[in-house]
Amino acid sequence: ADELPVVARSFFPLSARREDNFVAGLSMGGYGAFKLAFRHPTRFAAAASLSGALRNFAEDAAASNDPAWVAELTRIFGNLDNFAGSDNDVYALAERLARSKGPVPKLHQCCGTEDFLYADNVRFKAHAEALGLPLTYVEGPGEHEWGYWDKMIQNVLAWLPLAAE
Template identity: 70%
Template sequence: MALIHCDFFSEVLGLSCSMYVILPQSTHNQIGLTGAARDGKHPTLYLLHGMSDDHTIWVRRTSIERYVAPLGLAVVMPAVHRSFYTDMAHGLKYWTFISEELPAIARSFFPLSAAREDNFVAGLSMGGYGAFKLALRHPDRFAAAASLSGALDVAARAAAGTEEWRNIFGDPSRVRGSDDDLFALAERVAKSDGPKPLLYQCCGTEDFLYADNRRFMAHARELGLPLTYEEEPGSHEWGYWDLKIQRVLEWLPLRRDV
């Protein structure tokens, strides 16, 4: 595998940004690790961080490079600060950045596939919200999305009315039913004739976001969306996410012929 720390300029944000990128490499002589790579452009997992983290966190807290080595899977890990993957009401356009600019820039730098069947997204906490938001707003671009302990009910969270939530989403009363509301997006995808991404969702039963996750799970199942849901004892911490990202990689509809 190649681990690349990539600094680049975002026209959308008007500032310099960073991402970590893991690229597949076929290897046979590394001690304790055998890497695989497909011919041509690589299938890609966009792996999103939580609210207090950055683009380095998945590499620092898990063995993600080792986990993906035999899969021939590229991983793109961008930094979006505390934006909630949203075009902020009082801030920068991080939704446009993550959904439009970042994939185009990453594909211009690296041999990443643009085919829907080769594109996946996952994240934890705030990143779980971002992952489902990307897949539900663009089901034509992503074959699968995974949320680990996701902050999935932002309308309920925004109702707290703190300054930070207002800076992100604006008037909290307008979040429910908007393009930032995963519950509304799920209904839209369920009612459409278009493709429906596979969804994976997990949350620990001691997590402060457990109730939010149960609400979204019930909603998605009522709509008939293709959701795999798992819960077990666990809280909002990296021991849990390190285990569950391995489960996500097993679950992904990824071609295994490498």
């Protein structure tokens, strides 16, 4: 959220205005896109998560029988006992954003119904809607793979409030 825009603006004539800046990602990048938008709502007008890993990773680790996965989550997030309510918890970040008096980015979330992250996406959708966040949600046949994302990114691009040049 800090370094990349500065570097990109040094190479390209990019706007720094909020209404011209968006963030999107797929899978773990979808989690990251929402995390960035929730933590920096004054920088991003919109965010999109395609098959995002929108979950409580501490709960994921507690339910896992895979020590390597738990070790990886601990390496990424630190002590998982401190995950809930932290700046890595997209559920808590969404709640903070909904309570804030500042700008709220438009959100686009999509996930295939055969994706292993589908249940997580349905759960996050319900959370965002209960908070009254401006969410566009799309689901349909598809797995966690490029064929699905190639189709869905077209929807995201059509949804973005792109300025006409």
